[in-house]
Amino acid sequence: MSAGRRGAPGADAGPGGDAGPVLLRGTFTAGPGPGGAACALALTPRELQVRGPGGPDAALRLADCVGCAAAPAAAAAAAFSLVCYPVRGGRWGSPPARHRRESTFRVAVAPDAEGNLRIARAWSDKIRELAAPAVPRPDGVSYGLLPRPCRALVLLNPLSGPGLALKDFQAVVQPMLAEADIAPTVFVTERPQHAHEKVRDEDLAQWDALVVMSGDGLLHEVVNGLMERRDWEAAVKKPLCILPGGSGNALAASINHYAGNARAAKQELLTNCAFILCKGLHTQMDLVSLSTASGKRLFSFLSFGWGFISDVDIASEKYRKLGNARFTVGTIQHLARLRVYQGRLSYLPADAAPGAERAEPPAPVPNGHAGSILPPAETEAPGARGEGALPEDSLLVPLQQPVPAHWTVVPEEEFVFVYAIYQSHLGSDLLMAPAARLHDGRIHLFFLKAGVTRVMLLKLFLAMEKGTHLDLRCPHLRYVPVRAFRLEPRASAGVMTVDGEALACEPVQGQVHGRLCRVVCGS
Numbered sequence: 001m002s003a004g005r006r007g008a009p010g011a012d013a014g015p016g017g018d019a020g021p022v023l024l025r026g027t028f029t030a031g032p033g034p035g036g037a038a039c040a041l042a043l044t045p046r047e048l049q050v051r052g053p054g055g056p057d058a059a060l061r062l063a064d065c066v067g068c069a070a071a072p073a074a075a076a077a078a079a080f081s082l083v084c085y086p087v088r089g090g091r092w093g094s095p096p097a098r099h100r101r102e103s104t105f106r107v108a109v110a111p112d113a114e115g116n117l118r119i120a121r122a123w124s125d126k127i128r129e130l131a132a133p134a135v136p137r138p139d140g141v142s143y144g145l146l147p148r149p150c151r152a153l154v155l156l157n158p159l160s161g162p163g164l165a166l167k168d169f170q171a172v173v174q175p176m177l178a179e180a181d182i183a184p185t186v187f188v189t190e191r192p193q194h195a196h197e198k199v200r201d202e203d204l205a206q207w208d209a210l211v212v213m214s215g216d217g218l219l220h221e222v223v224n225g226l227m228e229r230r231d232w233e234a235a236v237k238k239p240l241c242i243l244p245g246g247s248g249n250a251l252a253a254s255i256n257h258y259a260g261n262a263r264a265a266k267q268e269l270l271t272n273c274a275f276i277l278c279k280g281l282h283t284q285m286d287l288v289s290l291s292t293a294s295g296k297r298l299f300s301f302l303s304f305g306w307g308f309i310s311d312v313d314i315a316s317e318k319y320r321k322l323g324n325a326r327f328t329v330g331t332i333q334h335l336a337r338l339r340v341y342q343g344r345l346s347y348l349p350a351d352a353a354p355g356a357e358r359a360e361p362p363a364p365v366p367n368g369h370a371g372s373i374l375p376p377a378e379t380e381a382p383g384a385r386g387e388g389a390l391p392e393d394s395l396l397v398p399l400q401q402p403v404p405a406h407w408t409v410v411p412e413e414e415f416v417f418v419y420a421i422y423q424s425h426l427g428s429d430l431l432m433a434p435a436a437r438l439h440d441g442r443i444h445l446f447f448l449k450a451g452v453t454r455v456m457l458l459k460l461f462l463a464m465e466k467g468t469h470l471d472l473r474c475p476h477l478r479y480v481p482v483r484a485f486r487l488e489p490r491a492s493a494g495v496m497t498v499d500g501e502a503l504a505c506e507p508v509q510g511q512v513h514g515r516l517c518r519v520v521c522g523s
């Protein structure tokens, strides 16, 4: 709870107190107009303590505050308003969610309007300063804060998910961004690849952040559009932000989870993610480089899949209007005609002895260019040593060669699914890889071997809602954190998925590139 009962303002002030020392103190009245109740305020580094006349004391947590502004008020007074989004417990069993709460205080203590405005501004400036999240400084990971004012290019797919992205953006997100001094410029996509082309050709210096209001598919386009630029290395460091407008919203659900929030979907998830954007903290995120036998190179932030899960994902697109429920419908349909997928799966375990890959130095696969056909293995990729050279896949050997000897080759060659995920969530209510983090340098590889019963498969998906599927100890399900993998399907029928988008079925291999891009995250 953000507004809790407390002792008198400043009661726990001073070194060692919960809220820290009192930095500002004043007596104002509640509301912008004259005649409001008197309030004694005390501002500490963590909260604004409010004591009304005889009423309960409240503390507004600055960690919940997205903005604060001062303005002149009637009768030579001034006012300052802070907007907080505290978490309130859900009713009737619904999970706790953030709700808007605006608090305005009228300042009429100076003899003139100018003096009152000066005081109101001093309070609002200090509140804004204290409300900015502390930037963590862990070893080796870089965090940053979006500037204020902040210029955000919002790429929005009006047809994603149930088709409400534009309406939800205007109703839920835009007012929050205005409160947080973030100025959005909305670019509504008109067709597939539109966002890809936009960010590939855009002058990125105009923007402090690229915001995607859509499903994961549009962010996949944005990441690959950035990686196709000659200045990709700088471009991909532009902070990205996902606001859930799609049906799966896996990255949004993962970021919500990493922020320590309860599971949320729909408007609650959108409010949580918009709140995270308003706070403006960003950090590094891993990307996985995928190379296909036909020569494509793609960059993926979420997942690569083959088999049951991918088939459900693609086949259920026609139920997009159902939102997240489309996956439940698709799962039930596909359970009825459970298939086996044949192929060879190999991987480099994440805990393989460091340097093992150097014992037998592979000829790394060429750099290529994002989304383009790779040149033959023996030729050097265009620009491989100059500007535009993409990061080298140093753990991989060309697909025509066997995997290096220190890799593990799965003996079984019949699967129900193979799923490599690098974030925690597969969808807003599917916690597939509870251990995954934005920059853990790992691909969380799951594979389900043939022979599993339909009942067990259903149990696994039900348990995944809480992330307890591995506790079922299903002998057919394997989970291994890896740094690279290769999948060689025996037949080309069917479909694979990258970040939930369809990919032709063919041999694919991938490796993680740690901390390659940046993403807005919770503190």
Ligand SMILES: Nc1ncnc2c1ncn2[C@@H]1O[C@H](COP(=O)(O)OP(=O)(O)OP(=O)(O)O)[C@@H](O)[C@H]1O
Residues within 6 Å of the ligand: 157, 158, 159, 160, 161, 162, 189, 190, 191, 192, 193, 194, 214, 215, 216, 217, 218, 219, 221, 245, 246, 247, 248, 249, 250, 320, 500, 501
């Ligand atoms: N205006 C548009 N018309 C048709 N397709 C579009 C348009 N804009 C983007 N697309 C394409 O729609 C596809 C799906 O988009 P997106 O992933 O954002 O939504 P979704 O599939 O509903 O959500 P999720 O990935 O969460 O299931 C993307 O491949 C994107 O290229």
